[in-house]
Amino acid sequence: MSPNFIVSSSPHFHSGNNIKRIMYLVVIALLPALGGAIIFFGMKVLWLSLIGIFTAVIVELLSIKIGFGKTWKESLSRSFDGSAIITGLLIVYNIPPNAPFWIPIIGSAFAIIVVKQLFGGLGNNFLNPALAARAFLMASWPSLMTDFSPLAGNMRGAISGITNPNGLIDAVSSATPLNVLKSATRYLSDPSMHNKAVETINKLYSPEVFKSLFIGNIGGVIGETSALLLLLGAIMLLITGIIKLRIPMSYILTVFLLILLKEIFSGGELIIGLKAGLFHILAGGLILGAFFMATDYATCPITPVGQIIFGIGAGILTFLIRMWGGFPEGVSYSILLMNIFTPLINRFTKPRILGEKK
Amino acid sequence: MKSFKGGIHPEENKITTGSLIKEMPAPELIVIPFSQHTGAPAKPLVKKGDRVLVGMKIGEAEGYISSPIHSSVSGKVKDIRVMPHPVSAIPVLSCVIVNDGENEPDPSIKKRTSYDTLSVEELKNIIKEAGIVGLGGAAFPTNVKLSPPPEAHIDTLIINGAECEPYLTADDRLMQEMPERILEGANIIAKILGVKEPIFAIEENKPEAISKMKAAGANVVTLKTKYPQGAEKQLIKAILDREVPRGGLPFMVGVVVQNIGTVKAVADAVIYGEPLYKRVLTVTGDGVKNRGNLLVAVGTLFKDVIDFMGGYTDNTIKLIMGGPMMGISQKTDTVPVIKGTSGILLLKGEQANIPHSEPCINCGECVEVCPMHLVPTLLAKLSENGKVKMANRWGIMDCIECGSCSYVCPAGIKLVQAIRLGKYLLRKERSKK
Ligand code: SF4
Numbered sequence: 054m055s056p057n058f059i060v061s062s063s064p065h066f067h068s069g070n071n072i073k074r075i076m077y078l079v080v081i082a083l084l085p086a087l088g089g090a091i092i093f094f095g096m097k098v099l100w101l102s103l104i105g106i107f108t109a110v111i112v113e114l115l116s117i118k119i120g121f122g123k124t125w126k127e128s129l130s131r132s133f134d135g136s137a138i139i140t141g142l143l144i145v146y147n148i149p150p151n152a153p154f155w156i157p158i159i160g161s162a163f164a165i166i167v168v169k170q171l172f173g174g175l176g177n178n179f180l181n182p183a184l185a186a187r188a189f190l191m192a193s194w195p196s197l198m199t200d201f202s203p204l205a206g207n208m209r210g211a212i213s214g215i216t217n218p219n220g221l222i223d224a225v226s227s228a229t230p231l232n233v234l235k236s237a238t239r240y241l242s243d244p245s246m247h248n249k250a251v252e253t254i255n256k257l258y259s260p261e262v263f264k265s266l267f268i269g270n271i272g273g274v275i276g277e278t279s280a281l282l283l284l285l286g287a288i289m290l291l292i293t294g295i296i297k298l299r300i301p302m303s304y305i306l307t308v309f310l311l312i313l314l315k316e317i318f319s320g321g322e323l324i325i326g327l328k329a330g331l332f333h334i335l336a337g338g339l340i341l342g343a344f345f346m347a348t349d350y351a352t353c354p355i356t357p358v359g360q361i362i363f364g365i366g367a368g369i370l371t372f373l374i375r376m377w378g379g380f381p382e383g384v385s386y387s388i389l390l391m392n393i394f395t396p397l398i399n400r401f402t403k404p405r406i407l408g409e410k411k
Numbered sequence: 412m413k414s415f416k417g418g419i420h421p422e423e424n425k426i427t428t429g430s431l432i433k434e435m436p437a438p439e440l441i442v443i444p445f446s447q448h449t450g451a452p453a454k455p456l457v458k459k460g461d462r463v464l465v466g467m468k469i470g471e472a473e474g475y476i477s478s479p480i481h482s483s484v485s486g487k488v489k490d491i492r493v494m495p496h497p498v499s500a501i502p503v504l505s506c507v508i509v510n511d512g513e514n515e516p517d518p519s520i521k522k523r524t525s526y527d528t529l530s531v532e533e534l535k536n537i538i539k540e541a542g543i544v545g546l547g548g549a550a551f552p553t554n555v556k557l558s559p560p561p562e563a564h565i566d567t568l569i570i571n572g573a574e575c576e577p578y579l580t581a582d583d584r585l586m587q588e589m590p591e592r593i594l595e596g597a598n599i600i601a602k603i604l605g606v607k608e609p610i611f612a613i614e615e616n617k618p619e620a621i622s623k624m625k626a627a628g629a630n631v632v633t634l635k636t637k638y639p640q641g642a643e644k645q646l647i648k649a650i651l652d653r654e655v656p657r658g659g660l661p662f663m664v665g666v667v668v669q670n671i672g673t674v675k676a677v678a679d680a681v682i683y684g685e686p687l688y689k690r691v692l693t694v695t696g697d698g699v700k701n702r703g704n705l706l707v708a709v710g711t712l713f714k715d716v717i718d719f720m721g722g723y724t725d726n727t728i729k730l731i732m733g734g735p736m737m738g739i740s741q742k743t744d745t746v747p748v749i750k751g752t753s754g755i756l757l758l759k760g761e762q763a764n765i766p767h768s769e770p771c772i773n774c775g776e777c778v779e780v781c782p783m784h785l786v787p788t789l790l791a792k793l794s795e796n797g798k799v800k801m802a803n804r805w806g807i808m809d810c811i812e813c814g815s816c817s818y819v820c821p822a823g824i825k826l827v828q829a830i831r832l833g834k835y836l837l838r839k840e841r842s843k844k
């Protein structure tokens with residue numbers, strides 16, 4: 054007797070890769086940086102993260118269940134596909150350790166409802182949910198979102214001895230490396246302050262500061278503190294093929310080269326230019342943004358060339374904001390702006406089909 | 412090592428690479444479809460009650476792109492009627508023969524003492540009369556492929572031994588067991604085309620085949636093991652770095668590609684005077700008791716082949732003609748082996764599971780692997796929304812349906828299926844005009 058065969062169209066095999074595997078690997082890749090942040094900033098970071106993740110998952114569950122009318126089973130499965138966890142975690146990575154506990158709640162709810170689900174859910178949002186939420190929080194509570202004063206007894210930043218040349222106290226509450234660099238640079242043109250400013254910049258470009266920037270002992274938002282721990286996760290994602298180098302590479306290289314060129318064109322030495330370039334890579338959110346947020350599938354281009362253009366564009370914007378913008382940091386706005394251009398970039402970077410005229 | 416951009420690495424599962432080709436005796440009932448090739452079906456030359464002999468022509472080619480059909484057994488024509496077919500969705504006119512078991516050959520089958528003196532036209536005619544079609548899958552009449560337009564300047568003949576589909580080992584075994592005959596067939600084709608030396612393209616996962624072919628004196632190019640390395644356009648790109656123009660054919664870049672099985676059939680026809688009425692295929696997968704490579708008479712029903720290999724295992728749920736990537740799944744095992752049957756794959760249980768589709772997460776994996784450099788996710792979306800003009804602009808007709816995109820998609824989206832629908836809609840729209 055012959056069995057009853059299943060008829061389906063080819064291919065008949067599948068790689069076994071699935072959305073959950075991808076998303077949970079990203080979560081795992083984010084964990085070293087979380088561990089580092091807990092060590093540098095204290096247990097509060099852990100509670101903030103759990104609150105952010107919990108809110109994101111619950112809100113995701115309810116919006117899929119109520120908004121899309123799915124069954125509980127499917128809603129549960131989708132809200133635990135890992136993507137909401139990533140969003141919740143990334144929001145916490147984008148707030149200062151001083152933030153109050155309700156900040157990640159509002160951030161996660163905003164990200165999931167307004168940025169993700171209102172646009173059709175996973176894969177359909179055109180802005181990175183975590184970054185859009187950060188922008189929203191920044192606009193609504195600017196001082197809470199930029200309060201980088203050291204947490205009592207927890208952070209002994211290598212830059213804590215380096216203050217603004219004019220010695221204003223605002224250096225304490227906003228002591229991120231990029232902040233200090235930006236205000237010092239501003240004083241360069243002031244003849245009375247020039248020497249002090251140069252001294253500050255030299256101190257910033259010292260090996261000890263670079264070491265701290267790399268390992269993580271500096272002020273900033275929760276996720277961006279340790280380049281080393283972020284890169285650890287990033288390497289894991291590269292090896293497992295979950296992200297490709299195109300966006301992070303082109304993004305980081307663009308920032309580096311532009312800073313280098315600017316130094317050289319304004320008469321600086323090559324070595325200072327190189328140091329400045331490296332400083333801009335390690336200080337601030339570039340590594341976090343380039344590897345973990347600019348690579349967000351839904352909001353970056355799908356074509357290989359488009360991805361490189363996206364990275365270069367984000368690099369140029371970050372450079373412009375950091376140099377001449379109102380904020381010391383520009384990674385999140387740069388990525389958000391490039392998110393908006395993603396459909397356009399896709400349209401104009403159709404890959405050359407095999408056999409198509411060159 | 413030579414390769415192309417894109418592609419995937421599915422598990423190879425070449426379990427049968429070491430098993431000798433075994434001849435399966437033809438069963439009592441044989442069903443030979445009159446259409447086993449691209450082009451017009453052959454016209455029946457026999458009627459109910461006629462006696463047929465092994466290798467006797469029973470169907471005549473109808474028109475230029477068509478191919479004659481031969482009997483694979485001696486016996487009596489039981490009926491001429493439509494029967495299930497492994498490729499066509501609708502039953503196809505077939506010759507049903509009761510095998511008398513005597514294996515009486517047709518008197519026309521004679522070994523040639525010499526064939527060096529045959530002209531190109533004579534050789535092509537032998538190939539045409541032998542009913543030889545591409546045995547790699549598309550089953551395009553070989554003599555037509557060997558007759559490129561006069562303005563084409565053919566400088567390269569590639570013998571495709573890539574056999575990149577997982578599981579299948581028929582070509583691999585042919586190269587291991589009869590390298591001389593295959594080389595001879597390739598040289599005959601080279602002579603027809605006026606090409607100096609054929610290039611054998613073999614993936615590195617077939618070391619035995621590579622060394623046997625080399626020992627026989629063949630010019631072998633080793634290719635990286637990657638699917639779909641054996642697709643014509645990818646093969647030409649990998650070996651010669653030439654690109655077949657969109658919508659074009661290999662002869663436009665001076666190349667002809669022939670598959671190993673086809674080359675062997677050419678040798679059989681020219682040297683031994685034997686038409687194409689049997690072929691080597693791989694019977695494999697967890698759904699069949701014994702696995703191996705068989706020489707099978709065309710017209711043998713799948714179920715007889717499977718019985719010969721010990722029958723089904725428990726829980727066999729999928730029957731596929733060909734490999735897992737591009738093979739065609741069968742509703743029933745009462746379809747016959749045809750010239751294009753490179754393998755019979757039986758899957759059981761979880762092996763045959765295809766994940767259920769979730770929304771596209773835009774991960775770009777499908778773009779990354781597409782060997783034609785298309786954007787499969789977009790083609791699928793456009794197809795499903797009926798936007799075929801736009802899909803056409805994004806190259807939907809260039810898709811070779813290799814299945815790489817569906818294979819990797821983490822959302823389990825049936826991209827190829829959607830693209831096929833889009834192609835169908837586009838063709839329909841075009842034919843309206
Ligand atoms: S789009 Fe077509 S050619 Fe490209 S991977 Fe999918 S099936 Fe293969």
Ligand code: SF4
Pocket residue numbers: 770771772773774775776777778787788816819820821822823824826
């Ligand atoms: S592989 Fe699947 S999920 Fe990823 S972009 Fe292509 S269709 Fe979308």
